[in-house]
Amino acid sequence: MALLAVRALSKSFRGLRAVSGASFDVSEGGLMALIGPNGAGKTTIFNMAAGVYAPDEGEIVFAGRRIDGLRPHQICAAGIGRTFQIVKPFAGLSVLDNVIVGALQREPRVPRARALALGILEKLDLAAKQDLPASSLTLPDRKRLEVARALATGPRLLLLDEAMAGLRPTECDQLVAVFRELNRGGLTILLIEHVMRAVMALARQVVVLHHGEVIARGAPAEVVRDPAVLECYLGEDAEV
Amino acid sequence: MRAGALLAVLAAALVALPLAANSYFLSVATLVLYFAYTGQAWNVMMGFAGQLSLGHSLYVGLGAYAAAALFTKFGVGPWAGMWLAMALCVAAGVAIGLLAFRFGISGVYFALLTIAFAEFTRIGFDHIGWLGGPGGLFLKIEGRKTFDLANLRGGQTMFYYVMLALAAGAFALCAWLLRSRAGYYWRAIREDEEAARALGINTFRWKLLAVAISAAMTSLAGVFFAFYYNNLFPEQIFHISQSIEIILGPIVGGIGTLFGPILGAAMLTALADALNNLVAAMGWDIPGVKQVFYGVILLLVVVFVPNGIWPPLAKRLGLGRGS
Amino acid sequence: MSASLIANVVIAGVLTGLVYGLMALGLSVIFGVVRVVNFAHGEMMTIAMYAAVLLFGAFRLDPLLAALPVAALFFALGYALQAGLINPFITRPEHSQFILLVAVAAILTNVLLMVFGPDARNVQTDYMLDSWAIGQVLFDKARVYAALAALATAAGLFSFFRYSRTGTAIRACADNHLGALIVGLNVKHLYALTFGLGAACVAVAGCMMTLLVEVAPSVGPSYTLLAFVIVIVGGLGSMPGALLGGVLIGASEALAGLFIDPSAKSMFSFGLLILVLLLRPQGLLGRKP
Numbered sequence: 001m002a003l004l005a006v007r008a009l010s011k012s013f014r015g016l017r018a019v020s021g022a023s024f025d026v027s028e029g030g031l032m033a034l035i036g037p038n039g040a041g042k043t044t045i046f047n048m049a050a051g052v053y054a055p056d057e058g059e060i061v062f063a064g065r066r067i068d069g070l071r072p073h074q075i076c077a078a079g080i081g082r083t084f085q086i087v088k089p090f091a092g093l094s095v096l097d098n099v100i101v102g103a104l105q106r107e108p109r110v111p112r113a114r115a116l117a118l119g120i121l122e123k124l125d126l127a128a129k130q131d132l133p134a135s136s137l138t139l140p141d142r143k144r145l146e147v148a149r150a151l152a153t154g155p156r157l158l159l160l161d162e163a164m165a166g167l168r169p170t171e172c173d174q175l176v177a178v179f180r181e182l183n184r185g186g187l188t189i190l191l192i193e194h195v196m197r198a199v200m201a202l203a204r205q206v207v208v209l210h211h212g213e214v215i216a217r218g219a220p221a222e223v224v225r226d227p228a229v230l231e232c233y234l235g236e237d238a239e240v
Numbered sequence: 241m242r243a244g245a246l247l248a249v250l251a252a253a254l255v256a257l258p259l260a261a262n263s264y265f266l267s268v269a270t271l272v273l274y275f276a277y278t279g280q281a282w283n284v285m286m287g288f289a290g291q292l293s294l295g296h297s298l299y300v301g302l303g304a305y306a307a308a309a310l311f312t313k314f315g316v317g318p319w320a321g322m323w324l325a326m327a328l329c330v331a332a333g334v335a336i337g338l339l340a341f342r343f344g345i346s347g348v349y350f351a352l353l354t355i356a357f358a359e360f361t362r363i364g365f366d367h368i369g370w371l372g373g374p375g376g377l378f379l380k381i382e383g384r385k386t387f388d389l390a391n392l393r394g395g396q397t398m399f400y401y402v403m404l405a406l407a408a409g410a411f412a413l414c415a416w417l418l419r420s421r422a423g424y425y426w427r428a429i430r431e432d433e434e435a436a437r438a439l440g441i442n443t444f445r446w447k448l449l450a451v452a453i454s455a456a457m458t459s460l461a462g463v464f465f466a467f468y469y470n471n472l473f474p475e476q477i478f479h480i481s482q483s484i485e486i487i488l489g490p491i492v493g494g495i496g497t498l499f500g501p502i503l504g505a506a507m508l509t510a511l512a513d514a515l516n517n518l519v520a521a522m523g524w525d526i527p528g529v530k531q532v533f534y535g536v537i538l539l540l541v542v543v544f545v546p547n548g549i550w551p552p553l554a555k556r557l558g559l560g561r562g563s
Numbered sequence: 564m565s566a567s568l569i570a571n572v573v574i575a576g577v578l579t580g581l582v583y584g585l586m587a588l589g590l591s592v593i594f595g596v597v598r599v600v601n602f603a604h605g606e607m608m609t610i611a612m613y614a615a616v617l618l619f620g621a622f623r624l625d626p627l628l629a630a631l632p633v634a635a636l637f638f639a640l641g642y643a644l645q646a647g648l649i650n651p652f653i654t655r656p657e658h659s660q661f662i663l664l665v666a667v668a669a670i671l672t673n674v675l676l677m678v679f680g681p682d683a684r685n686v687q688t689d690y691m692l693d694s695w696a697i698g699q700v701l702f703d704k705a706r707v708y709a710a711l712a713a714l715a716t717a718a719g720l721f722s723f724f725r726y727s728r729t730g731t732a733i734r735a736c737a738d739n740h741l742g743a744l745i746v747g748l749n750v751k752h753l754y755a756l757t758f759g760l761g762a763a764c765v766a767v768a769g770c771m772m773t774l775l776v777e778v779a780p781s782v783g784p785s786y787t788l789l790a791f792v793i794v795i796v797g798g799l800g801s802m803p804g805a806l807l808g809g810v811l812i813g814a815s816e817a818l819a820g821l822f823i824d825p826s827a828k829s830m831f832s833f834g835l836l837i838l839v840l841l842l843r844p845q846g847l848l849g850r851k852p
Contacts, residue, residue, distance in 0.1 A: 076439060150439070359833050535669035
């Protein structure tokens with residue numbers, strides 16, 4: 001059953017077609033990666049799913065309900081959480097307070113939100129740093145915080161925007177393990193990623209975008225050998 | 241619980257003050273509390289929700305004129321009049337907020353918008369003959385010896401306690417707000433509005449709420465102003481210097497903190513008063529000397545202690561964050 | 564109300580507006596490049612006006628000529644102010660910047676008050692009461708000279724930014740601060756230079772203004788606000804916009820003074836500011852923010 005269905009999505013910016021007739025499904029409990037060269041339209045699709053802009057054509061259906069055109073806070077209320085490519089912690093607040101903000105979406109009362117937040121920090125191995133100001137965290141920890149915060153809102157689907165950017169290989173592996181664990185617990189994940197290491201390790205389904213169109217989809221191993229994919233990444237005369 | 245103990249001592253001292261102090265000292269103390277109060281009110285919008293308003297004199301003025309007009313024209317006392325004052329200011333604040341936030345105005349532009357509304361109103365009131373125009377609106381002063389709480393006619397001590405109650409109320413309200421869901425959401429909006437939206441926060445509504453609360457609180461300061469000083473001039477009460485005086489306390493003391501506005505107001509008022517006396521004693525009674533000193537102090541604070549004086553002080557005293 | 568009266572009022576407004584425009588140009592350049600909200604802009608204008616008054620009083624130096632040394636002085640002072648005091652505040656939160664300049668403004672206004680006292684002063688040149696007549700329409704000589712000087716200064720500034728290397732470098736900084744740093748431009752120096760140029764504009768505008776109105780320490784804040792209204796109406800980051808905005812405000816204020824009430828003049832400007840901020844925040848000629 002598709003939790004998220006993207007159907008014939010199109011979006012143009014001042015005459016430039018960023019996304020053109022893109023369609024794909026993310027099944028419940030799935031773990032899908034959107035890949036493609038820069039400018040392929042991945043972030044635009046993401047932002048449409050997250051409510052940052054509305055599509056020009058097409059629709060996005062989440063859990064049987066159309067969500068295209070909804071605003072970001074409504075998308076969150078519907079059950080979709082997201083992280084940002086360049087992390088956006090609430091720098092002046094403590095790590096715990098950051099997550100409480102997210103938790104308040106699920107539990108309007110502060111004491112309960114606090115308990116919920118603590119639980120999530122435990123899960124993401126940040127409990128020891130709960131009282132530190134978010135601005136003092138290292139990049140890998142900031143990324144965990146961003147995930148924790150989004151998780152606190154109780155999403156069914158998590159959108160991860162280039163979560164591995166800027167991380168060293170070991171840090172990347174650690175974060176991959178976190179996502180795998182979350183997915184095993186029932187969370188559906190859709191991620192944009194350039195770091196192939198993470199894509200191959202994590203994704204069970206991959207969708208490849210190029211010039212705003214879907215050019216391939218399937219399991220990672222198949223997609224990586226697809227000639228169309230190779231051509232767009234490596235140029236015409238490339239070989240496996 | 242050190243913060244609690246400190247607070248209790250402070251509260252006791254403030255309540256007992258009139259017993260020990262003379263009328264002049266009480267008037268200075270009342271002024272400190274006035275600016276501590278308006279500073280707290282402004283802080284809700286700026287320190288909590290991150291919206292810089294440089295036109296708060298609008299709410300002081302509207303509140304003052306509303307209550308004063310009801311009293312002088314219709315004989316309605318301040319305790320009833322204050323409701324109209326609050327309603328009027330909330331309407332004005334929400335109108336400004338609605339317009340600004342709907343059109344995505346923020347930062348410098350928002351601040352300029354607030355200034356423009358205050359200035360527009362100032363000049364407008366100069367032309368409202370019914371409210372006295374530039375000549376001013378006056379309340380009758382019925383002898384300072386009476387104690388008429390219902391109509392706020394009385395001596396310095398009465399006004400001191402009224403202001404103390406207001407300031408204490410504001411402090412309690414802000415403390416409660418800060419620890420509530422609103423407090424968390426406002427601080428999130430202040431830190432990063434886009435990230436806040438992604439966490440389900442309807443930033444438009446919450447910002448409007450901050451503006452409304454801030455405006456309502458400030459309107460009461462206006463009501464007090466009207467009945468304390470008994471005269472209102474558009475040039476004075478809506479003037480941009482009023483708006484600036486309001487924000488000085490929180491900025492010097494520490495934006496977004498609870499004690500910041502109080503500390504800032506206390507320091508600045510004490511400083512201004514000391515300067516007044518110094519200047520008079522030295523015979524330097526040239527107009528402008530006091531303001532130059534004031535400006536220099538402000539400059540020094542903003543250059544060297546940009547987050548205000550309270551945060552480093554709180555650290556020294558071992559008090560937790562968020563106070 | 565005759566057509567010639569209206570024409571006279573509009574012309575006077577337009578000419579005055581050009582001087583306003585030059586003042587606003589200084590602010591536009593400062594705000595557009597350094598991104599600092601110069602709350603002390605009006606006070607700088609006031610000081611320039613006092614400088615012209617003093618030079619006239621001491622040496623009978625015509626403000627049109629005094630503009631040169633005053634502009635040079637202001638350039639140096641503006642440079643020093645930016646490099647010395649304001650520079651660290653560029654990366655600080657906006658309210659910090661505001662307060663810094665509010666403090667500077669308060670200090671300047673009150674030092675003026677201390678030195679000159681609260682009474683108004685002015686300049687009386689020979690030609691101030693003369694005018695040229697074309698039919699029934701009058702052109703005040705003083706206003707025309709002032710407006711021409713303003714235009715000349717503005718033209719000088721335009722060409723500097725358009726054709727000189729330094730000017731181009733400054734425009735690069737304005738467009739992309741980080742990029743400019745990476746490319747190796749000495750941004751701190753360029754910012755200070757820009758502030759100096761903005762201050763020089765204000766200096767010329769102030770000297771010209773003494774031909775039209777009198778000066779008192781209290782006029783500072785209203786000039787600051789006026790400058791902001793003009794810059795926003797005309798469009799941030801647009802130099803022609805500042806002049807256009809100045810002319811529009813000058814003319815509309817003059818007309819408002821004629822038809823409504825002289826004291827309601829600024830109310831009109833603020834109303835216009837509110838409308839522009841809400842409906843077209845990039846102003847008439849500015850780029851979209």
